[in-house]
Amino acid sequence: xxxxxxxxxxxxxxxGENATMNCSYKTSINxxxxxxQNSGRGLVHLILIRSNERxxxxxxxxxxxxxxxxxxxxxITASRAADTASYFCATVTLYSGGGADGLTFxxxxxxxxxx
Amino acid sequence: DxxxxxxxxxxxxxxxxxxxxxxxxxxxxxxxxxxxQDSKKFxxxxxxxxxxxxxxxxxxxxxxxxxxxxxxxLNLHINSLELGDSAVYFCASSQLGGTSAPPQYFxxxxxxxxx
Numbered sequence: 001x002x003x004x005x006x007x008x009x010x011x012x013x014x015x016g017e018n019a020t021m022n023c024s025y026k027t028s029i030n031x032x033x034x035x036x037q038n039s040g041r042g043l044v045h046l047i048l049i050r051s052n053e054r055x056x057x058x059x060x061x062x063x064x065x066x067x068x069x070x071x072x073x074x075x076i077t078a079s080r081a082a083d084t085a086s087y088f089c090a091t092v093t094l095y096s097g098g099g100a101d102g103l104t105f106x107x108x109x110x111x112x113x114x115x
Numbered sequence: 116d117x118x119x120x121x122x123x124x125x126x127x128x129x130x131x132x133x134x135x136x137x138x139x140x141x142x143x144x145x146x147x148x149x150x151x152q153d154s155k156k157f158x159x160x161x162x163x164x165x166x167x168x169x170x171x172x173x174x175x176x177x178x179x180x181x182x183x184x185x186x187x188x189l190n191l192h193i194n195s196l197e198l199g200d201s202a203v204y205f206c207a208s209s210q211l212g213g214t215s216a217p218p219q220y221f222x223x224x225x226x227x228x229x230x
Binding site: 031042044086091092 | 119150155170220221
């Protein structure tokens with residue numbers, strides 16, 4: 001089953017504006033990660049927020065995590081044309097018997113920055 | 116230097132053929148992964164592997180098999196290719212893995228087209 005669900009599926013804004021994307025997940029997590037994927041390329045890790053953290057910053061990125069609501073948001077401030085990409089949240093499924101699998105991704109938000 | 120590399124970048128083949136995709140990482144990571152991204156950009160974990168354990172997503176057909184000649188390589192073998200196997204396949208690696216859920220580093224992807 002899909003762990004992460006991003007919202008919105010697509011977002012188009014003007015350069016310089018802020019972009020906010022949301023993610024919901026279903027199971028217990030150790031951390032939640034955000035990745036960017038430019039068209040035709042592999043995924044690039046942006047930021048990781050641990051389950052005991054509520055907010056984290058990295059440059060123009062701000063991530064929040066609400067474990068009670070099982071949700072996270074990614075804010076990109078002062079957007080640039082180069083930020084045009086798909087953004088995915090990802091978590092690891094923790095098995096009750098121990099162990100874990102690779103990352104489970106949501107469907108992503110396609111962000112378009114209009115110059 | 117490329118951290119995670121995959122070959123080939125494009126692979127076009129006929130139904131029923133057997134093919135392999137190679138993946139190499141030079142990051143010294145001990146866990147590697149294969150993901151499948153479908154036409155709607157949905158990413159799904161197929162395998163995670165370190166030198167101790169292979170975890171297989173139960174939905175992956177047994178026509179798919181990972182082979183690791185050494186710690187830096189995890190190749191993907193696909194037998195009896197089907198039309199539905201057409202997708203982009205991504206290799207990734209991370210230091211450790213499992214429940215610690217560290218950031219993953221992705222290769223550029225291999226676009227497989229089955230005719």
